Amino acid sequence: MPELKFLAVAIAIGSAAIGSGIGLGMIVSKSVEASSRNPEAHGKIFTMMMIGGILAESLAIYAMVLSFMMLAK
Amino acid sequence: MHVGVAAEKIFTVFSWPVSNTVLTAWIAIILLSVLAFMATRNMKRVPSGLQNFFEWVIESLFGIAEEFMGDRKKTIIFFPLLATLFIFIIATNWLGLLPGFGSIGWHEGEEFVPLLRSTNADMNTTLMLAVVSVVSIQIGGIMALGFFKYWNKFITFKNPMAFFIGLIELVSEAAKLISFSFRLFGAVFAGEVLLTVIASLAPYLLPLPFYGLEIFIGGIQALVFMLLTTVFIKLATTEAGH
Numbered sequence: 001m002p003e004l005k006f007l008a009v010a011i012a013i014g015s016a017a018i019g020s021g022i023g024l025g026m027i028v029s030k031s032v033e034a035s036s037r038n039p040e041a042h043g044k045i046f047t048m049m050m051i052g053g054i055l056a057e058s059l060a061i062y063a064m065v066l067s068f069m070m071l072a073k
Numbered sequence: 074m075h076v077g078v079a080a081e082k083i084f085t086v087f088s089w090p091v092s093n094t095v096l097t098a099w100i101a102i103i104l105l106s107v108l109a110f111m112a113t114r115n116m117k118r119v120p121s122g123l124q125n126f127f128e129w130v131i132e133s134l135f136g137i138a139e140e141f142m143g144d145r146k147k148t149i150i151f152f153p154l155l156a157t158l159f160i161f162i163i164a165t166n167w168l169g170l171l172p173g174f175g176s177i178g179w180h181e182g183e184e185f186v187p188l189l190r191s192t193n194a195d196m197n198t199t200l201m202l203a204v205v206s207v208v209s210i211q212i213g214g215i216m217a218l219g220f221f222k223y224w225n226k227f228i229t230f231k232n233p234m235a236f237f238i239g240l241i242e243l244v245s246e247a248a249k250l251i252s253f254s255f256r257l258f259g260a261v262f263a264g265e266v267l268l269t270v271i272a273s274l275a276p277y278l279l280p281l282p283f284y285g286l287e288i289f290i291g292g293i294q295a296l297v298f299m300l301l302t303t304v305f306i307k308l309a310t311t312e313a314g315h
Binding site: 050051054055058061062064065068069072 | 077078252255256258259260262263266293294296297300
């Protein structure tokens with residue numbers, strides 16, 4: 001059934017977004033806490049947060065790429 | 074309105090197909106080469122103008138790379154590769170945001186073929202960058218530790234535990250290829266699709282914050298690519314147990 005393709009894409013990207021969202025929330029909350037404890041190190045903490053954020057987001061990006069490929073088929 | 078996942082072929086050179094993303098890459102290469110040539114002729118002791126701008130870029134990149142690599146000598150050895158990765162990726166990402174990219178083209182039957190398209194929206198380019206990165210990491214490790222000592226990390230027969238850990242490390246190296254290429258491709262391609270959809274919904278004023286997001290993401294993806302390569306080179310060139 002071709003309609004199941006849309007359901008598959010929605011499940012794929014939805015579950016990836018759940019995990020990625022929780023991970024990113026934890027990353028940013030911990031880095032805000034660390035920055036408030038040690039305001040001097042704000043630059044380094046911010047850099048690490050950016051990199052950690054991109055790494056956690058790339059998993060959701062893998063799922064998005066696969067879902068685009070599924071849609072295109 | 075449909076943005077294809079695969080890049081579209083626009084012409085052939087001696088029976089090799091050339092796609093619109095390759096054309097953008099050539100434009101970026103020519104642009105960067107011209108800028109580099111203009112910045113480095115008549116170099117002065119106290120820089121000004123274009124030379125000043127490029128000195129600032131190189132110094133900032135070197136500072137960032139040294140901070141993540143830890144060792145100044147290693148940074149000097151690998152810096153051309155890291156700086157090229159950053160400058161190439163950021164230049165092609167930002168070039169693909171200019172007006173005319175993705176919109177000027179012709180119709181081939183049902184499909185619309187744009188003449189120019191963002192280079193990293195093509196799996197071939199990102200896979201190429203990932204291969205360059207991973208091969209350089211291996212070469213860096215072999216240069217620093219010697220061939221057998223480096224490969225002992227992956228294939229070792231000391232005890233069964235180390236053997237399986239080595240196999241997992243090998244799989245992790247292959248996963249780096251996939252993760253590098255998919256991350257960059259996904260970010261840039263999703264940006265393209267987002268801009269196309271927003272422009273088709275509300276072409277006046279609403280795309281502005283999304284263009285800002287795309288500029289930011291283009292820069293961050295270049296930075297992350299360079300930093301991950303730096304960190305993996307650092308891990309590959311340190312002796313085990315340090």
